[in-house]
Amino acid sequence: MCQSSVFIMENGKEKEIKRDVILVEPVDEGVKIQGFFEAPQVVPARIKTIDLLKHRIILEPIDLEKS
Amino acid sequence: MCQSSVFIMENGKEKEIKRDVILVEPVDEGVKIQGFFEAPQVVPARIKTIDLLKHRIILEPIDLEKS
Numbered sequence: 001m002c003q004s005s006v007f008i009m010e011n012g013k014e015k016e017i018k019r020d021v022i023l024v025e026p027v028d029e030g031v032k033i034q035g036f037f038e039a040p041q042v043v044p045a046r047i048k049t050i051d052l053l054k055h056r057i058i059l060e061p062i063d064l065e066k067s
Numbered sequence: 068m069c070q071s072s073v074f075i076m077e078n079g080k081e082k083e084i085k086r087d088v089i090l091v092e093p094v095d096e097g098v099k100i101q102g103f104f105e106a107p108q109v110v111p112a113r114i115k116t117i118d119l120l121k122h123r124i125i126l127e128p129i130d131l132e133k134s
Contacts, residue, residue, distance in 0.1 A: 003119050024117040047114055050091040050124070052070050057117070 004055040006033050071122040
């Protein structure tokens with residue numbers, strides 16, 4: 001199997017937010033991330049890069065301010 | 068290593084467009100897909116699902132009509 005880790009850009013650096021991720025899906029509120037044997041979580045972000053060689057999915061935060 | 072195949076939704080079915088993909092990246096014009104030893108291509112689509120268990124990345128076409 002081939003799970004990846006998910007990182008989010010924070011102050012120009014990649015911060016790991018979840019390991020052993022099996023499913024990533026853009027949703028209205030951001031990106032849904034599902035780990036192995038875990039409930040999915042939604043992160044207010046968008047996908048920046050999926051690097052399948054390094055097994056890394058990089059997200060960048062989105063501004064959630066809405067009027 | 069852990070390359071995935073990229074599929075695009077077409078008439079409700081998944082159509083494989085590239086195998087052995089190492090990098091996927093949303094860009095303004097759609098999604099950039101890079102294969103192993105190949106130049107990247109840009110597909111007018113957005114990411115629908117990244118399934119890391121099945122090694123499948125599913126795209127859905129976007130409407131490119133712009134005024």
